[in-house]
Amino acid sequence: xxxxxxxxxxxxxxxxxxxxxxxxxxxxxxxxxxxxxxxxxxxxxxxxxxxxxxxxxxxxxxxxxxxxxxxxxxxxxxxxxxxxxxxxxxxxxxxxxxxxxxxxxxxxxxxxxxxxxxxxxxxxxxxxxxxxxxxxxxxxxxxxxxxxxxxxxxxxxxxxxxxxxxxxxxxxxxxxxxxxxxxxxxxxxxxxxxxxxxxxxxxxxxxxxxxxxxxxxxxxxxxxxxxxxxxxxxxxxxxxxxxxxxxxxxxxxxxxxxxxxxxxxxxxxxxxxxxxxxxxxxxxxxxxxxxxxxxxxxxxxxxxxxxxxxx
Numbered sequence: 205x206x207x208x209x210x211x212x213x214x215x216x217x218x219x220x221x222x223x224x225x226x227x228x229x230x231x232x233x234x235x236x237x238x239x240x241x242x243x244x245x246x247x248x249x250x251x252x253x254x255x256x257x258x259x260x261x262x263x264x265x266x267x268x269x270x271x272x273x274x275x276x277x278x279x280x281x282x283x284x285x286x287x288x289x290x291x292x293x294x295x296x297x298x299x300x301x302x303x304x305x306x307x308x309x310x311x312x313x314x315x316x317x318x319x320x321x322x323x324x325x326x327x328x329x330x331x332x333x334x335x336x337x338x339x340x341x342x343x344x345x346x347x348x349x350x351x352x353x354x355x356x357x358x359x360x361x362x363x364x365x366x367x368x369x370x371x372x373x374x375x376x377x378x379x380x381x382x383x384x385x386x387x388x389x390x391x392x393x394x395x396x397x398x399x400x401x402x403x404x405x406x407x408x409x410x411x412x413x414x415x416x417x418x419x420x421x422x423x424x425x426x427x428x429x430x431x432x433x434x435x436x437x438x439x440x441x442x443x444x445x446x447x448x449x450x451x452x453x454x455x456x457x458x459x460x461x462x463x464x465x466x467x468x469x470x471x472x473x474x475x476x477x478x479x480x481x482x483x484x485x486x487x488x489x490x491x492x493x494x495x496x497x498x499x500x501x502x503x504x505x506x507x508x509x510x511x512x513x514x515x
Contacts, residue, residue: 343379
């Protein structure tokens with residue numbers, strides 16, 4: 205015991221918290237490469253692309269075009285995710301939820317990731333332009349450009365990155381529509397609008413859950429810039445309210461029927477109620493509920509389209 209001064213306090217080392225939504229990458233290099241493509245996000249992209257194709261063609265025919273569209277979209281979207289990992293590798297090392305990714309772990313080297321990402325993008329965009337149509341290939345390239353070279357660096361500059369990032373995030377269903385029709389009709393823009401609005405509650409929930417992590421990584425997310433959360437929760441409520449009428453536009457314009465309309469109304473109200481609970485509680489637990497609800501929203505959106513066509 206030191207009698208000459210106050211006792212020395214020993215700090216416990218910071219231990220990363222890993223929740224159930226985080227997956228440890230395998231030391232197997234093939235699995236690590238797959239991890240770089242962000243499979244969960246990729247799955248949502250493919251669901252929305254499929255929805256766009258189905259609404260445009262009013263079926264999944266021609267099947268070969270549909271399959272090629274999904275393959276090309278998967279390649280270009282996966283490549284964009286790899287390039288995002290490459291650019292943010294230093295920030296990922298600072299954040300608990302991302303330090304387990306393959307590049308910070310040293311499983312994949314930065315040059316390997318860069319080469320892999322560029323290869324996937326070129327293959328995906330090339331396949332879409334060659335085997336589907338030039339418009340779909342262009343939309344794929346535009347998505348990669350906005351996501352990798354605009355949204356990714358903007359995360360260090362302003363919280364408006366979420367709004368900007370919602371643009372490339374809303375382009376996949378347009379790509380599905382153009383793959384089926386070869387044109388950007390009203391339906392394509394309605395799908396873009398629905399997904400653009402949906403992304404805001406989704407990503408603000410993530411931003412609130414990991415606000416401390418984002419601060420460590422140097423990202424200017426809204427909960428980092430305004431830590432009390434009021435602006436974040438206002439955005440959640442505002443966009444959840446906006447999602448209600450926007451999601452019903454396909455039914456209003458005759459692209460979908462009553463099954464779709466009532467189903468989307470129920471989904472939208474559920475999102476709004478969960479968002480309101482988050483507004484009142486400010487809790488991470490309610491943010492997780494909102495995140496889960498937003499993830500469920502997309503496949504149910506597609507299922508409602510299929511059911512609506514069936515009936």
